[in-house]
Amino acid sequence: MLETTSNFEALAQQVSPSTVIQRDEPMSKHTTLRIGGPADVYVEPANETDLTAILKFCSERAVRFFVLGRGSNLIVRDGGFRGVVICLSSPDFSRIEIVGQRIRVGAGAKQRNVAVEAKRAGLSGLEFLEGIPGSIGGALRMNAGAMGSEVFNVVEFVRMMDLSGKVHELKSTEMSARYRSCDALKNRIALGAVFICTPQPRETIEARMKAFSEQRWSSQPAAPSAGCMFKNPATIPAGKLIDELGLKGTKIGGARVSLEHGNFLVNDGDATARNVLELIGFIVAKVKVERGIDLRTEVEIIGEE
Numbered sequence: 048m049l050e051t052t053s054n055f056e057a058l059a060q061q062v063s064p065s066t067v068i069q070r071d072e073p074m075s076k077h078t079t080l081r082i083g084g085p086a087d088v089y090v091e092p093a094n095e096t097d098l099t100a101i102l103k104f105c106s107e108r109a110v111r112f113f114v115l116g117r118g119s120n121l122i123v124r125d126g127g128f129r130g131v132v133i134c135l136s137s138p139d140f141s142r143i144e145i146v147g148q149r150i151r152v153g154a155g156a157k158q159r160n161v162a163v164e165a166k167r168a169g170l171s172g173l174e175f176l177e178g179i180p181g182s183i184g185g186a187l188r189m190n191a192g193a194m195g196s197e198v199f200n201v202v203e204f205v206r207m208m209d210l211s212g213k214v215h216e217l218k219s220t221e222m223s224a225r226y227r228s229c230d231a232l233k234n235r236i237a238l239g240a241v242f243i244c245t246p247q248p249r250e251t252i253e254a255r256m257k258a259f260s261e262q263r264w265s266s267q268p269a270a271p272s273a274g275c276m277f278k279n280p281a282t283i284p285a286g287k288l289i290d291e292l293g294l295k296g297t298k299i300g301g302a303r304v305s306l307e308h309g310n311f312l313v314n315d316g317d318a319t320a321r322n323v324l325e326l327i328g329f330i331v332a333k334v335k336v337e338r339g340i341d342l343r344t345e346v347e348i349i350g351e352e
């Protein structure tokens with residue numbers, strides 16, 4: 048627990064002045080669902096040295112930490128997070144550099160910005176990232192995918208820090224990525240990655256991104272959400288299942304099943320995490336009773352009641 052002022056100040060002394068550090072930071076400001084109570088401490092390390100110092104601080108004091116990307120696959124409960132939330136969004140972690148067919152990207156870079164830079168350089172392979180509102184760190188941890196592609200199709204290697212602060216590089220083949228997960232990053236922090244792309248005319252890439260965007264926005268709600276809430280069961284897409292059971296539009300408090308897409312739960316403006324979690328529970332129970340299927344969340348749930 049990092050509740051005392053002295054602990055907070057002790058952490059602030061371990062890092063450089065350019066590291067952003069906030070106390071009792073509302074996580075609703077850092078999740079795309081726009082919900083979540085306060086983190087005891089929220090920190091944006093300025094560089095790898097400061098990140099190492101934060102990990103050391105947490106380890107020495109047995110303080111819990113959570114690595115946050117852009118909070119687009121995340122529910123933080125209303126009681127917030129007891130510990131330190133670390134977000135790699137500073138400029139040092141957000142670089143995008145292109146060398147030949149390779150794109151070297153920091154974990155804090157936005158997925159959309161990477162897709163746009165790749166297009167500008169006439170490099171194909173990352174178009175599917177254009178509509179995913181996360182960071183590259185989140186994309187690597189989740190093996191984010193869309194339109195028939197996924198991140199680990201184009202990863203050459205990932206640079207990462209283990210919990211003792213040691214930096215490693217692993218080839219994609221050494222990382223056991225699978226559907227919406229990369230186990231090698233469960234207990235490591237992705238610092239960045241190198242993607243290998245294929246040269247193509249810019250107009251071709253542009254057209255593909257436009258088609259992907261049209262396809263996405265024809266079926267996806269604009270209201271705040273965390274994307275697809277449930278993993279697709281083997282037999283049927285979760286959205287179709289929820290639609291077939293007539294659950295679209297079901298509402299608990301400010302949380303609602305989207306009318307556009309059954310697998311999106313949206314925040315109508317005043318939703319709490321409790322509303323969303325109750326709605327999840329209601330859907331899971333209904334699906335089990337009606338179809339005998341165990342629906343599992345794709346979105347990660349953290350924090351206190």
Ligand SMILES: Cc1cc2nc3c(=O)[nH]c(=O)nc-3n(C[C@H](O)[C@H](O)[C@H](O)COP(=O)(O)OP(=O)(O)OC[C@H]3O[C@@H](n4cnc5c(N)ncnc54)[C@H](O)[C@@H]3O)c2cc1C
Pocket residue numbers: 079113114115116117118119120121135154178179180181182183184185186187188189190191192193232235236237238272273274275347
């Ligand atoms: C409107 C909308 C559309 C979406 N569409 C898609 C889609 O088409 N395809 C898809 O796959 N997903 C989609 N998502 C879900 C989400 O955007 C992706 O999973 C994204 O990759 C998560 O990135 P993030 O930075 O927001 O991660 P977060 O939500 O912040 O975190 C997700 C997980 O990644 C971990 N993490 C974050 N950064 C790091 C790091 N540097 N090192 C190690 N672990 C880290 C976190 O600890 C957490 O476990 C969508 C979400 C929304 C809101």
